[in-house]
Every structure is written in structure tokens, then in C-alpha cells.
Amino acid sequence: MRASRLVTLLLLLQNRGRMTAEQLAGELEVSVRTVYRDVQALAAAGVPLYGDAGHDGGYRLVDGYRTRLTGLTADEAQAAFLAALPGAADQLGLGGALAAARLKLRAALPAELRERAGRIQERFLLDAPGWYGAPDDTPHLAAVAAAVWERRPLVLRYRRWRAPEEIERRVEPYGLVLKAGRWYLVAAGPTGMRTYRVDQIIGLCDPAVEATEFAVPADFDLGTYWTGYLADFRARLHTGEALVRLTPEGARRLGVAAGGDGWTEARVPIESIDHAHGEFLRLGADVEVLEPAELRDRIAATVRTLAARYPG
Template structure:
């Protein structure tokens, strides 16, 4: 709609300053001729909008001119207040800033849109962390966010999962991502991804850095998530699976079932520790053939469990699992 486009053009000039007709046309996805007509319409309506010719020319608003947000539709007003994430803003140290901004926007809305905004902000609440997951302590999150906004490098002591666990790193923070209640910072050189809750110490620096040309945080994160399983599961295990047993991840080199229905497959694993826990859940439905350290680890665990539940085995054989229990009295 033309009215919506005129408001968008006005807000672009208000927020970005001088813009050429070509730049406005690209942002609004219209022709340059349409921009000329829209500028004439705004000028005719009394908006103090000026155009300068020449290489450094373009359209601009009179210095100090501001417009109230009367061009918002009901849906846009609802989306604006629904998009607020007070929990995330508070963690970033911007809780009061977000509340003040929403208050100012609400005051600028006409009465009918104010009703829509109030109606939408009450019935919806964002709770980012998943069930059974505690809230990560991120004492250095505001410092990381400040480094992102100011374009300054930081020196951190970071705890990673492999040895040596605590390492010194110089990070160039490109951006922050909130995923399932956990904060990550994407930082150069690299870039690489770091968990903010694993930063043990942080020292701010005055060293400026420049983000790579064309770096897109959303695009990077999408690729990072897509490649995460392959990057995480770098090991391999060869196992036999009983009929009907399936593994949670993709399998490789699956052989035809033998005459008993067991299948020999190769599966990607994260580590021996992780695979040990995963395969134990399958009970007798899986037999690990390789690597030897995983097979030995599982055999040792099974032997310890057999010893622990020996009284159940004796009971099944018709023997008293604990002959001395009757003379000692009841177990308290």
C-alpha cells in the first residue's frame, strides 16, 4: 500500500539520514520513479524533506524533524511488543532500557493501536531454556555484549571440554546468539563459537577489530547448526544390532542381517564416554565390536552390574540371597 510505503520511506530517512533515490528504491523494493513520486507526495503533505544534487547528494529531512509512529498498523504494533524478550534484555544489562523504549513507543501510538499492543503483550511470555535444564550463570555476558557493540577485542580465560581445559584466548566478538536459553559468542579469528558461561575470566581491551566483509551472523549460525552433528561425532564404532533395534544417529556401512536377524553397522560417535552411555541404554540389543577400548569399557560395566545384583541372581536360583538377614532383624 502507498500509505505504508510513504511511512517506511519517512522512517528510513529519519533513522539513516541522507539516502539517494536508488538506495531508497532498493530498500522499498520499488522503482526510482516511484521514489520520486513518493518524495513529492511527502513534500506536498508538509514533510520538510530536501533533495541535494551531485555525487554526494540525496534526500534528507530537516535537522531535528521527528515523526510520531502513527503509521504503524495494528499487526505491526502487536509484533513490536511481542518481539520483546525481557529476560534476554535483562541478561544483557538492557532490561530497563527495553522497558523505557517500549514505554516511549506505547506513548507514541494512537489510542486504538495502544489497545492492540497492551492486548498482545500480556498473554504471551517467552521462556527460552528447555525443561530439566538449569539456568547458566553468565557473569561476563554484559562485558561480551559491550565488546560486540563497541568492536573491541577481549582477553578471556576459557574452559573447554578437552585437555588442556582452561586456555587463554584473544577474541574478536562478532555477535551473540541465544540458543535454548544458552548464550554463545561468535568471535574471530576464525570465526569460532564459544559458550559465554564457560568464560572464567575476561579483560576488556581498547584494541579495535574489523568484522569480515559480508559476515552474516544469522547465516553463520544456520551453517554452524547444520554442520554440528558431523563436527561433533568424529569417531567411529562397529556394532551388531538385534532385530528391531535402532540407533539415534545415522548409520554407515550397514551389512545384510544374518540368519538370526542381527545387523552389523558402523556408526559415528562423539567419544568413548558418550558412546558408553548411549549403548548401555540399548541393553542386550547391541554388541560393540570396535573400538576395543569401548568394548572393554562396556564389559567392565556389565561385570560390575552383575556383581552388584548377585543377590537377585541367587534368588532366581532358589537360594537365600542373604542368609544372615533373618538373624539381624529387619533392614531399617
Template sequence: MAAAILAAMRASRLVSLLLLLQARGRMTAAELAEELEVSVRTVYRDVQSLHEAGIPLYGDAGHEGGYRLLDGYRTRLTGLTADETQAWFLAALPDPAAQLGLGEAAAAARLKISAALPPALRERAERVRERFLLDAPGWYGPDEQVPHLPVVADAVWNRQAVRVRYRRWREPAESDRRLEPYGLVLKAGRWYVVAHDGRERRTYRVDQMLEVCVLDETFAAPPGFDLAGYWREYLAGFHARLHREQALIRLSPRGAERLPALLSRAVARAVAEDGEREPDGWVRARVPIESVAHAHGEFLRLGADLEVLAPDPLRELLAESARALAALYAPPRATPPPPPTPPR
């Protein structure tokens, strides 16, 4: 078994060496060793093996020397336009591939495609790699740890049911479920799995899965199921459910200026489209909110530059927070001096 693994690793390395030379032209043994993460001695042995296999691989001595393939020795990838090549390299996100356990495979695929492209398209793809970087996760919050993602992805691929222990935001905090996972979606740096739980099709966060056990049970997705179409409908429903309540607010000129950077786009859009400027320069608007509790945390970001006029529960909650902050930051009371000691 170990010998077979070593042989497979060496075969993969030989292919990578060949593709590196095909993609980049002349390379020294040291450059190849660095790319392949092996010793220079190993590169020498691999080059000899390729040469003995009939690959037209030549080495040139001297300062400008190195290994190269005979001109014209390459497998060309046909059918790709310049725009298609650019789009593929833009879409090849390394971090999601690594989370799925496909980091090395994705890197190898990019290398193979790059090696097979004609020179003009390869140069265009290289410019894309140098000048564009897609970083999906948001700024605030640590990178998500998704230890069970490769297992879930494998179950999605093989159409196998899974049993998961899932952490929820409401009671009971944890639950056990049997799921039939239809597909995976990466949204804003977070992985979701679309699955059927025996009653309905739902969406689950993979990072909230505490345990995942792949069952010896296969399933078939519903005929005509379209993951992209389902996700579009899910997002539309999510946004419709998100803002079911409203609040009447007033914003100072400074608050109106800071609003787009601190509150949601839905609130900023409502103020921009329907806000009415009052004589004192403040803007009055009716804005959508998710809930009183959620709006309380959001509106505190603007401090005294935002006044809530309605609903009353939200106004009272903010007033309570304001009183608590005033008490917390109030200057300490001066301690009165002790009374004088009477004479004896």
C-alpha cells in the first residue's frame, strides 16, 4: 500500500514537472525544486526518468541554462476564447477549494490548463492572476472553521444521506437530523448545504454541524432540481422575511451622512428615497427593521445622531440604554470632607 502511494505521488510530480516546463518554458533545477517542494537531487532523478520515457526534454548548461522541452511539444487546449480563459481563472478561488479538500487538485488543474493554453491566452490568464484577487469572506469576524465540510461535500457528490448533530439558535439548542444533501452553496464566505430533512427542503449552515455521519443510504434528487434556481428563490424569500416591521426615525445631518457606512442598505435606501428634510436640517423617514431587538443594536451605532419616534418599545429600549450609559460614564461624586474634630 505504501509503495503504491509513493508511486502515485512520484507519477503526479513527474506530470507537474512536465506541465511546469510546458507552461513556463526554460526553468532551472533549483526553480523546479522550489515549485515542486522537493530537493534538487530529486529533480535530477525526475528529469532523467522523463528523458528515459521518451519525453523531448533537454538541459542547457551555463548561466542562462536550465531544462526545456522541445519546441512544439505540448498538448493544446482548444475551444477556449480569451474571455472564457479570463473568466475561468477569475472563478478559481483557492480558499474554497482548500476548504473542500481540493486545494491541491485545483492548483494542479490551473497548472494543466495554463500549460495547455496557446501562448496568447496563457499570457492573458497570467495577467488575470497577477491583477485580480477574489476574497469572498467579510471583514468582520474570524475565518469560519468548517471541519465537516469535506465529508458533507463527499456526501453531496455521491448522493449519500447523512446524520448530523446540528446547533440551532433557538431551543432545543442541538438536534439530530437525517438529511439528504442536494448541494453546497458558498455565500459571503460561509458554506450552506441545501438538504431534505424528511419533511421539507431546507438550508443548513455547515459550520453549525457538530457531528456528521455518512449513512450507507443513497438517494435521488427530485427530477429537475436546479440548485442555482433554488438559491435564487431562497434569497428572495429571505429578504422578504428579513424586514417585516418598520420604525419612524429622525437623523441629524451628521447621522444621515454616516448612515450608509453603519446601517443596512435597506435602511439607507429608505432614507434616500422617502426621507423628508425638516426645518432644523434633520431627516425624518420610515425605515424597515428586522425586529425591535435587532434595530436596538443597529441604531445604537449612530448614538445621538438618530432619534426613534416609533414604535414605543424600541424608543423605550434605546432610552434605557442611554440611561445606563449615562450612569456608567457619569463623573464620580465628590466625597465631602470629614467634619472638624471638636476641641477638648
């Protein structure tokens, strides 16, 4: 266990540069005292690392030092091949690099792990895009990704759903997220942090105009931001609720716990009257809307129109 932790500590310093004992303790989920002992053990083993005192201090490796550790466990090797998304890499202009990296990784693996990685590729496939949707046209994705990587501001022309439909905005691109086959840009701008669909970017300015590098706040974490964004999105999405009666089949389709073999009464969140109208109509005779009255009246009117259109 300790040997694995020492390797992780070494790789953290190699990949991130200077880190404090508190930061290392948080990453390794151990005490600061344990970090001190581990650092001493690495130094005693000949690893060229040193510590700086003071507010901006921390541990770091001697410049130019790179470990030659290449060992992977079976689970790590499988995960490396399972996590690869060729489609996403192609969109980012990294398809060739990904293929080359996977070849090098396979060549470096022992025979047993190479065989297990091959079985992963044969038996599992990750297909990120959802059903029924054509792939998004993202001609500016590679340029946006380059700006994210280089920490370079962008001036983008963007198409949005509300007026004015087309806007021009200078943003500092913090990161890219691939969600259900669709790319989103997380960026800071004049109105704060915003999320932009990359397929709605109409154009970008000449990169040479915006060549100044910007700094991302030290406390920003892309994963944490995205989790909060999704939670806020869902909270804004369901702004009301409806009281309904459901058959066992309706309850199953709506994900509501059924109360036996008869009808079940439940309150369910709804986005809007218009959206709920379409969603409940899809359940047909397996649902009866009791409240709100406006939604009940809308569905009743639609049913009367359908009955007149399809007389029995």
C-alpha cells in the first residue's frame, strides 16, 4: 500500500510541479505527517526532490527529472483502453495522436496486460452521442480547443435562442465538456461564467488579435463547475409540479412508485404547461391530470380535437 502511495506522490509532483504538503495530503487522503515521512523515504531512495519554505513553498522535483516508471496494473490498463473515445479525439484533431499513443501503450505493456487490453477493445465500445440526433456540426471545435489549451481569449459570434439571436462576445475559455455527444465551452466573460454550445458558434476572430494569455483562478475546477451547472439547470428546468393519477403502466413509464395494482396519485415536477402537455399526452390513457387546471383543460381540449378527427 505504501509503495503505491509513494509512486502516486512522485507522479503528482512530476505532473503538477510544486505542491504543498497539505495539497499532497489531500490528494493522497493521508495526514500531513505521513506526507513528510513519504517525502523523506523518496529522498532516501535517491529521488531528487526538495522543499521550499514560506507562503509560496512546497515540494518539487529537480528540473528535468522524469521517472521511468511505466508499470500499470491490470485494471489501469483496461481503463486506459476503455476510456479512449476515438470520435471525440477526431473532432479535436487528435485522432492520429490517440491512435499512436494507444499503439505505444500496448507495446509497453507486458504480454498478459496487452492481451487483457485487447479483450477490452473487442468486447466494449463507448458511443457517446444519443439516439435520434444527427451529429452536431462543429467546424470551430479545433480552434476553440486550441484556445482552451493555450489559455488564449476568444472573440466569438454566437447564435442563441433568445433575442438578440446573434451576439459577439469576448470570452476566456476555461474548458470543454462532451455531454451526450454534444460539445460545450465553459468560459468567463463580461457577464460571468457561461456555458456555450460549440455547434452554435458562428465564427471566431483572427487568433492573432487575441494572443494574450489569461490566467484561470486557482480555485476553479472544471468538474466541480459542471456538476453545479447541471444541478442549476435541472432546478431551473422543473419550475412547477402537476398532480396526476397513473395506472401501474403509467407509473412505471414515469418512474413513480406504484401503489399496488390500481391507480396511483402522485405529484411530479414539470418544466412548463406546454412541455408537460406533450409529455403527458405520450402516456395516453395511463395518466389523468388533476392539477393544475390549465394543464388539465389543455389536455382535455386536445383529446376532444383528436376524438373529432378520428370519429369511431
